[in-house]
Amino acid sequence: MMARSWIGMLVVLLFAVSFYEGSCVPVQAKESWGYVDVRDGAHMFWWLYYANSSSASYKELPLVMWLQGGPGGSSCGFGNFEEIGPLDRDLKLRETSWVRAASVLFVDNPVGTGYSYTDTEDALTKDVAMVASDMMVLLKKFFSLKTEFQSIPFYIFSESYGGKMAAAISLELTKAIQAGSIKCNFAGVALGDSWISPIDSVMTWGAYLYSTSLLDDTGLNEVYTAAKAVMEAVQQGDYLKATDLWSMIENVVEQNTNGVNFYNILTQNSDEMVKSSADQAADGFLLALKRRHIRPLHRQSLSELMNGPIRQKLGVIPKNVTWGGQAEDVFVSMAGDFMKPVVDVVDQLLAAGVNVTVYNGQLDLIVDTMGQEMWVKKLKWDGLQNFNKLKWTALEDPQEQSQTGAFYKTYKNFAFYWILKAGHMIPSDQGPMALRMLKMVTQQE
Structure with a gap:
């Protein structure tokens, strides 16, 4: 050593x-x-x-x-x-x-x-x-x-x-x-x-996307509902579950915004980042998060x-x-x-x-x-x-x-x-x- x-x-x-x-x-x-x-x-x-x-x-x-x-x-x-x-x-x-x-x-x-x-x-x-x-x-x-x-x-x-x-x-x-x-x-x-x-980021995603015309009323409601689930897990101190639910709300956001880029809302995701919702669900939450937030780096x-x-x-x-x-x-x-x-x-x-x-x-x-x-x-x-x-x-x-x-x-x-x-x-x-x-x-x- x-x-x-x-x-x-x-x-x-x-x-x-x-x-x-x-x-x-x-x-x-x-x-x-x-x-x-x-x-x-x-x-x-x-x-x-x-x-x-x-x-x-x-x-x-x-x-x-x-x-x-x-x-x-x-x-x-x-x-x-x-x-x-x-x-x-x-x-x-x-x-x-x-x-x-x-x-x-x-x-x-x-x-x-x-x-x-x-x-x-x-x-x-x-x-x-x-x-x-x-x-x-x-x-x-x-x-x-x-x-x-x-x-x-x-x-x-x-x-x-x-x-x-x-x-x-x-x-x-x-x-x-x-x-x-x-x-x-x-x-x-x-x-x-x-x-x-x-959680403050997650709870404002819906309002931010709505204000920039990237969500309609239905999408806003779906994102807010998913965000509340994350907040409840955080309030309960179950942080691993919160991370799991955070991955799920990202799926909800992607589905309602036609795949918005989380890093810059005015740019497109790279091809390697675009997957169907079925494929994302099959990945499991940790693999999905790694795909979105580690592999682009x-x-x-x-x-x-x-x-x-x-x-x-x-x-x-x-x-x-x-x-x-x-x-x-x-x-x-x-x-x-x-x-x-x-x-x-x-x-x-x-x-x-x-x-x-x-x-x-x-x-x-x-x-x-x-x-x-x-x-x-x-x-x-x-x-x-x-x-x-x-x-x-x-x-x-x-x-x-x-x-x-x-x-x-x-x-x-x-x-x-x-x-x-x-x-x-x-x-x-x-x-x-x-x-x-x-x-x-x-x-x-």
Whole structure:
């Protein structure tokens, strides 16, 4: 185990405008990566890009950790090559890469996600508490290894289920810093289209779809009836049943909307996502959920990239590990935790003085903005009343002059960004606006 740990912590440094030896992958920033053994039989992979800005050194810019959703979505894969990394999945420069404004740390989290892996299924995480515990081990080793980042403002940005994990991780990190076990300058957490209160999302699906002319009266009634069943299971504390019923309401939504895309209501599902209701019923609820919410994060072109040129470039991935090979197992292992809310965790963060940002895409269904606003209104935070009284401020779209790209509102240590013309994956849909938001949250604008 000790030998593997040393190999896992191997650091590989590359420099700008170069090519990795033996690989066709261009490098546009100084990089580093490795494994951390977070538990016996549990190995977590991380990949760091140092900020690549023409106006400032990385020591003058923040460090951002990006957490993907699922659970089972790969930050090092999807977040990196589909959203905010320096290169897209065609290995072309991304003009809106977050590396232009921050050093970015991608972590394949929980273990079993992406290049992270476990030796046995028993080592997979079961809930966000276990996820947060693993991340504390990784962050402690990361900041011990990369001492230059200990004083640099550190932010956690997240997407979807990654937001639920980010909230729990942020609370444990705050405690660890206070206890002196982790040395870092934690500056805030940003929850993007995040699964903070699943039932608030589910209960607003009908109203959102109806208001956008994607449901008729009959469909609205069917969706609302199915949503009530999910709510009853949550109220009874039967979260595995709630996850099962959540899969069923998704079927109801698809049948009544001619297969609306849960990630962006104005786009079509890919062919691999379209199945008959009979086939969906035969799948069983967990398989149906994996099909909808895990497999799109592992589309064939991305899998070929990650298991081909990127794997070759990194040079530290064990032979028996396939990128995304355990992703669906991760989702199944976390199924009992999936529908549990973490609104109370956000309240604890705010009470502890942590800077919390919520941001959401206008066209997202699965975590619709209406649902986000509902759980925000349930916060016990003492600044909520004053926050609610504020009027939002419009932000110009960086791509289109005189066009509104977003609205935002901030009070004390809480902020909310409403991102227009974006779905669940905001940086993919509205890259320039997402980059501007990053700069504002990290106090560069």
